[in-house]
Amino acid sequence: xxxxxxxxxxxxxxxxxxxxxxxxxxxxxxxxxxxxxxxxxxxxxxxxxxxxxxxxxxxxxxxxxxxxxxxxxxxxxxxxxxxxxxxxxxxxxxxxxxxxxxxxxxxxxxxxxx
Ligand SMILES: [Zn+2]
Numbered sequence: 001x002x003x004x005x006x007x008x009x010x011x012x013x014x015x016x017x018x019x020x021x022x023x024x025x026x027x028x029x030x031x032x033x034x035x036x037x038x039x040x041x042x043x044x045x046x047x048x049x050x051x052x053x054x055x056x057x058x059x060x061x062x063x064x065x066x067x068x069x070x071x072x073x074x075x076x077x078x079x080x081x082x083x084x085x086x087x088x089x090x091x092x093x094x095x096x097x098x099x100x101x102x103x104x105x106x107x108x109x110x111x112x113x114x
Contacts, residue, residue, distance in 0.1 A: 051098035059096070062089040066102065067109040 017030040022037035029037040039047060055063065058079070065075045072090070076083045094100060097108040 049092045049095040051096060053096045055096060059089050059093050062086060063093055063109045067106055
């Protein structure tokens, strides 16, 4: 009953990390006092995307237009985005779809859309 070591001296606090769960995503991580995991501290645009991740609203809009065989410039025009923003959405779409090229993305989009 007496074997619990639950208290750290205040002096050691900064040096010791402890496992805790991120209050945003719930993942367990080594905390030095932060409440968010490394990933959640990273701006969203810099976070790695993985295959199967859900699409954002913007990505869904871009995907619909890709499926209609629009060029980046046309997609940018339709959605009032810059062309480089469209390219950013596309690269995340490629990652989430697990495809490399636009053709693969179109096929994937046809299956997924609607
Ligand atoms: Zn997190």
